[in-house]
Amino acid sequence: IITEGKIIHTGEIGTTVGFTAEKEIRIADLDVEIKGTVMDNDLVVHNWGAFGLNHTPTPDNPSIYIFTATRGKSIGFDYGTAVLVDKNGVILDCVQNVDAPIPPGGYVITFTEYLQKEALQHFLPGRQVAYEIILKDKEGNSVDWSDIQEAFTCWPLIIKDSQIVAPVSRVPAIRSALALRSDGRIILISTTPATLGQLGTILQEDLGVSKAINLDGGGSAGLLLHGLSITKPSRLIPNALVFYKDDSNIEL
Numbered sequence: 359i360i361t362e363g364k365i366i367h368t369g370e371i372g373t374t375v376g377f378t379a380e381k382e383i384r385i386a387d388l389d390v391e392i393k394g395t396v397m398d399n400d401l402v403v404h405n406w407g408a409f410g411l412n413h414t415p416t417p418d419n420p421s422i423y424i425f426t427a428t429r430g431k432s433i434g435f436d437y438g439t440a441v442l443v444d445k446n447g448v449i450l451d452c453v454q455n456v457d458a459p460i461p462p463g464g465y466v467i468t469f470t471e472y473l474q475k476e477a478l479q480h481f482l483p484g485r486q487v488a489y490e491i492i493l494k495d496k497e498g499n500s501v502d503w504s505d506i507q508e509a510f511t512c513w514p515l516i517i518k519d520s521q522i523v524a525p526v527s528r529v530p531a532i533r534s535a536l537a538l539r540s541d542g543r544i545i546l547i548s549t550t551p552a553t554l555g556q557l558g559t560i561l562q563e564d565l566g567v568s569k570a571i572n573l574d575g576g577g578s579a580g581l582l583l584h585g586l587s588i589t590k591p592s593r594l595i596p597n598a599l600v601f602y603k604d605d606s607n608i609e610l
Contacts, residue, residue, distance in 0.1 A: 359508035365491050366428040368410040372445045374573050379507050380531035383530060383538060385569045387496050392424065394489035396480050404480040408467065408489065420471035424489065425460055431459035432457045432513035438470040441481040449485050452477060484603065504608075510599075514554070521606075522558035524572070533588065534579040536599070538569035544601070545570075548581035570595070 359367040362493060376384040392408035408422045412429045415421040419436045425433045431587065438456045442450040445463030454474070458466050467487070469477040481487070493501045505510070511517055514536060516524040530551035537545040549557055554572065561567045572574045573579070576593035 359511070360503070362507055363504075364506050365411060365521055367412045368392075369413060370410070370493075372456050372513040373515040374509050374511045375454055375507035375571060376506035377505055378505045383536075383544060384503070384506070385515070385536075385538065385571055386501065388501060389496065389498075391492040391494060391495045392489055393492065394487060396595070397486040397488070398482075398484075403485070406476065406480070411491070415468060415470050417470060419475045421469070422473055422476075423468050425466045425468065427460055427463070427465075427558075429460060432459050433466050434470060437473040438468050439477040441467040441469070441477055441487070443467065443487050447486045447488055448575040449483050449487055451483055452481055501572055512571050512573055514572055515570075516554060516558045516572050517567050520557065520562065520568045522562055524554035524558045527554040529553065530556070531575050533575045534577045534581060534589065535561065535570050536573060537565065537567035539566055542567045546581060546599075546601070548579055575578075 359365070360471060370460050372437070374386055374388045376437055386477050390410065394406045394408065395402050396406065397405035406422065408424050412590050413423055414435060415423050415438065415548060434457065436455055439452065439454050440456070440458035442461055443464045443466065444461045446452050450461060460466050460502060467477070467481065474535055488535065489513065493503050497503050516522065528552050533549045533552055533554070535545065539545065545567060549563070557572070558570070561570045578595060580591040580595060581588040
């Protein structure tokens, strides 16, 4: 997830939809690489990598995750080893099996399973830590999304390069999707119960889209237009994608 131009959360699967300040929309399969260093007296003493950002780990799976203030006041779980880093990148403490607080302006790096040995050996109080987040495509090439202001990830991709790429699904369900045509037109669609393949056929043959991503479905699917409920969710929804006219009368 990207908000206000900053990456605040990374997941494990999905296709990312991004929005620039100029109202351009991008849909892409992205991988996230997080690379970091540990320094002692201005010398790099250890290179490390994180699995993700603000994503809760599984206790019995080896992992390294970073938690920032976006997560809240603490990491939200009490297992593994946590390295507390201040706003200047200096390691404050290394604690185990506690719901570690996130230092103001700083972050926490967590380690689970056998990777906890890495924390205890290299992430010592007083040393300095730094990391960078790199976005890549599925071929491993770096992708520049520095102009993206907001982004979210959904699954699966339905249309890519005007071809249906949705996984086989024989179970019909209420679906919703965001799609782009080659002329730049944005299409939001909600369906009666349909398979992903049927939705792909509608988007490709009837609406002529070049890219499309599946949004939430079932009881979470919803579509409202000018106050009219086209599809009404059957449960409370914590977030929504909203399109509106801004003060300059440029239609989003």
